[in-house]
Amino acid sequence: MKPLGIYVFLVISHLSTVYLAPARIDPVETTNLEYLVDGDVISTDPRSSPEVTEKDVQDFLRQFGFLKDTYAVHNVGNRMDQALEDQTSLALKKFQHRMQLPETGTLDDDMKRLIAAPRCGVAELNSGNEKWSRKSLTYKIRSFPPSIGLDAARKNIKRAFDEWTRHIDLNITEGTRSNADIYISTEKEIHKDRLGMECRFSSNSTVAHAFFPEIGDIHYNNMLTYSPEQFFSATLHEIGHTLGLEHNNSRTSIMFPMHIRYHTKIPLQDRSALLAMYDARRIADRPRKVSLASPGPRLCSLPKIDTILNDASGATFILAEDYYFLLSEFNPKGKPISTKWPHLPTNIDAAFTCHSNKTFFFKGSELWVYAEDQLEAGYPRAISSELPGLPNDMSALYQTRAGSLIAVKGKHYWFYNPAKKPPVSSHFPRLVYDFRGMPVNMDAALHHTDGRFYFFQGRNYFTLSTKGFTVGPGQPLESKWFRC
Numbered sequence: 001m002k003p004l005g006i007y008v009f010l011v012i013s014h015l016s017t018v019y020l021a022p023a024r025i026d027p028v029e030t031t032n033l034e035y036l037v038d039g040d041v042i043s044t045d046p047r048s049s050p051e052v053t054e055k056d057v058q059d060f061l062r063q064f065g066f067l068k069d070t071y072a073v074h075n076v077g078n079r080m081d082q083a084l085e086d087q088t089s090l091a092l093k094k095f096q097h098r099m100q101l102p103e104t105g106t107l108d109d110d111m112k113r114l115i116a117a118p119r120c121g122v123a124e125l126n127s128g129n130e131k132w133s134r135k136s137l138t139y140k141i142r143s144f145p146p147s148i149g150l151d152a153a154r155k156n157i158k159r160a161f162d163e164w165t166r167h168i169d170l171n172i173t174e175g176t177r178s179n180a181d182i183y184i185s186t187e188k189e190i191h192k193d194r195l196g197m198e199c200r201f202s203s204n205s206t207v208a209h210a211f212f213p214e215i216g217d218i219h220y221n222n223m224l225t226y227s228p229e230q231f232f233s234a235t236l237h238e239i240g241h242t243l244g245l246e247h248n249n250s251r252t253s254i255m256f257p258m259h260i261r262y263h264t265k266i267p268l269q270d271r272s273a274l275l276a277m278y279d280a281r282r283i284a285d286r287p288r289k290v291s292l293a294s295p296g297p298r299l300c301s302l303p304k305i306d307t308i309l310n311d312a313s314g315a316t317f318i319l320a321e322d323y324y325f326l327l328s329e330f331n332p333k334g335k336p337i338s339t340k341w342p343h344l345p346t347n348i349d350a351a352f353t354c355h356s357n358k359t360f361f362f363k364g365s366e367l368w369v370y371a372e373d374q375l376e377a378g379y380p381r382a383i384s385s386e387l388p389g390l391p392n393d394m395s396a397l398y399q400t401r402a403g404s405l406i407a408v409k410g411k412h413y414w415f416y417n418p419a420k421k422p423p424v425s426s427h428f429p430r431l432v433y434d435f436r437g438m439p440v441n442m443d444a445a446l447h448h449t450d451g452r453f454y455f456f457q458g459r460n461y462f463t464l465s466t467k468g469f470t471v472g473p474g475q476p477l478e479s480k481w482f483r484c
């Protein structure tokens with residue numbers, strides 16, 4: 001039997017070789033270290049991908065008209081499955097082409113997320129470019145999703161109409177009479193439209209659908225439970241159809257058919273599409289926006305920060321308690337966090353922007369993901385389900401060049417490698433003392449656009465040495481980050 005002391009020593013020395021080098025490593029030593037090496041294996045998104053069956057894919061493609069229902073019937077015997085498989089792959093390629101995605105014909109994580117996302121049931125085009133001919137319309141809420149409740153439904157629907165109509169010369173208000181121009185209701189899977197024709201939701205993931213002008217009715221799916229964010233964002237989308245807008249391939253558009261983001265306002269491209277159909281509202285008529293946000297503290301008066309991040313454009317932000325600060329400005333006043341990232345809570349634990357330009361925020365046991373400052377649909381979610389193995393209440397988190405994550409909490413750290421199963425090995429957590437000079441109880445960490453790794457504690461920052469596993473001495477934030 002091996003002497004225990006030597007065995008333990010060997011394990012630790014092996015680990016310290018394996019896990020400690022976020023910086024460059026000699027290629028000869030890298031056989032077990034692939035995930036820490038600065039190679040070109042860039043993971044686009046570290047999250048675990050949703051479960052998607054072959055049937056889900058086919059239903060999805062059928063709904064958008066890329067796969068024909070009748071195809072399988074014409075194929076007999078053993079060749080049927082193979083033929084359907086080929087056809088699915090071909091249809092997937094067509095879909096990817098239409099959505100301007102890489103045309104692989106295979107299911108990558110990105111495709112799986114799109115297929116699993118709730119979506120709108122409108123499939124046809126507004127080929128006649130129909131729009132409303134009158135400038136004043138009414139709507140009536142006949143029924144509303146029980147998960148939302150009448151008061152919240154009324155408030156959200158009004159807010160969504162106002163969000164669109166403040167840009168154009170069209171007034172749409174809730175009517176008080178029994179009849180209205182636009183009817184809004186919650187419907188079963190198979191139901192009837194206003195003219196008594198059969199109308200159906202094509203799948204359980206269909207959030208709602210709507211009619212083009214000059215009908216404009218909106219049907220919500222009564223099989224679904226809506227969160228307030230999802231209800232508002234879906235309502236904004238459906239009103240887009242009510243006004244005459246079609247689906248759009250751009251993921252940042254409110255008219256993208258999959259609800260992958262929670263929109264709170266109308267993106268510029270959709271405003272432009274709308275203004276191509278309707279006259280602009282005169283500025284004087286526009287309801288004036290009152291800013292209720294009181295200005296926050298000055299950056300240079302902060303005793304510590306909660307987190308630091310680079311957004312997709314490369315701008316660096318500090319978050320502290322209720323406020324965010326843009327670091328390129330001279331001693332800026334804090335602005336309320338929710339004015340830049342809607343629905344994000346205050347006092348964030350950690351944040352980073354991943355290689356696919358999505359920004360992840362962590363607080364307590366939950367995770368928020370934003371793309372272009374819009375919350376992705378379905379968030380917040382549990383850290384334990386999205387990035388299993390990482391702790392709750394973390395102090396800091398950063399992404400290595402190869403796409404893995406290092407989470408820090410107090411004096412411990414965790415290494416998350418999305419390519420491994422499980423992504424966090426049983427060797428973790430380990431003590432931050434593995435990195436010589438690393439501050440214990442750090443506030444934040446950053447993989448900066450200059451390629452280096454920085455750690456923050458109180459009013460000091462620390463830089464990871466590019467040569468080894470050592471962290472340089474603390475420097476005052478004013479010497480690099482704060483313009484005071």
Ligand SMILES: [Zn+2]
Nearest residue numbers: 120121122257
């Ligand atoms: Zn739609």
Ligand SMILES: [Zn+2]
Nearest residue numbers: 187199200219
């Ligand atoms: Zn319907």
